[in-house]
Amino acid sequence: MTEFAKPAYPLILTRKDWDKKKGVIAKMAGKTGIGEQCDKVFALYNAVHWDRLDLPARRRVVLQNWKDDSYTKANWEKLVKEAMAEVTGNMAKLSAELYKLRDLCTKTAANFKKLKAIPSSSTQHVLTMAKTADHLGVQLNKNSMGGVLSALNKEFLAEVKMKFIDPMWPGIRTYANRHANLMAEIKRTPTPDKLNSDGRTGIRDLTTGLGNIAKLGERGWGPKNDAARTLCTQLTPWANSQSGLVEPGASAQDVLAEVAKIEPIFNRALQLVAAAR
Known part of the structure; x- marks a missing residue:
């Protein structure tokens, strides 16, 4: 069965990396709020129960194998339901805040372009942050993650059918x-x-x-x-x-x-x- 891979949190979206990269930008451009939003997103990333999304690993613990009475369709469906609840709950909040970070970075980049004292590399860095936040937000939204869970579900049911x-x-x-x-x-x-x-x-x-x-x-x-x-x-x-x-x-x-x-x-x-x- 395909293994679930927890997405790594991008370094570029951390408060520490932002504080390091912005340098004197903050002094010239004023408060952007990017650092605070990075903190919020990272906290939500850590609040996700990633183990509930790892259906293959949970199945091996809860269902074990065919010889065990726990190997029931009801137990499997419970795991899928719990995983989907995480997608529509904690992960949906994370995805929404990633989009807010994307929009904030896009807006900040537009303001940077208006200030001649700010180098284009700084503007490009903020745009890269916006792109990274957007990609991760799409990867973790309900449609994308729902599709991942649906594929894992179909794969396991097909495996049970074939093997047993x-x-x-x-x-x-x-x-x-x-x-x-x-x-x-x-x-x-x-x-x-x-x-x-x-x-x-x-x-x-x-x-x-x-x-x-x-x-x-x-x-x-x-x-x-x-x-x-x-x-x-x-x-x-x-x-x-x-x-x-x-x-x-x-x-x-x-x-x-x-x-x-x-x-x-x-x-x-x-x-x-x-x-x-």
Whole structure:
């Protein structure tokens, strides 16, 4: 995801730089108010909560990753809303004062031109300040920053779609088809080893797929799928079994009996997958 870059504050718009550059200009031209406006703009720049605009960084902290329950569309939308509030709040004030600084510098440059004692380089310096303030004001106004946030939002939603949403159903179909073949093989050769190793792995994969489908809806990334959550919950005891699904010395009859418990749930999972094709 594209990283957000906080714009650096231009040195030329600081009170310190202005006091240094104006030299004897102030004595000849009188009070301009530029220094005071530079202070005001810089204070507003520091008042902006820049961290709220850094959506990629905030997303990594708040949403973390797909495995966490915090990875919800509602949490993401909250971050976007807070960022936009900063744009229309503190940043709008900053942009407005930058435009005032631009206008003040433009007016001051016009007055400088009328005074022959003031060198043209001084006039040009004030015009450069006006241009710099204008560029930063445009960069930080509602339209520009709103566009930046909109682009970050679209990019993240596209990333979620590509990484998580789009692969979900194809992935679970693969798990389901693989497990269907595996179950058929176990029924043909019902050994404890086959059920406890490959059988349990297949159930874990299928349970993970069903859980992810359920999470899409539960976290707001897609329609709710209560059936997927129910099936995931029903298969979880087998998926999480640490000792194996049957005893190592279980008979073929015991293996088939355990398969018979799993099969109705698995068949409902197959129906769910088929319905989503």
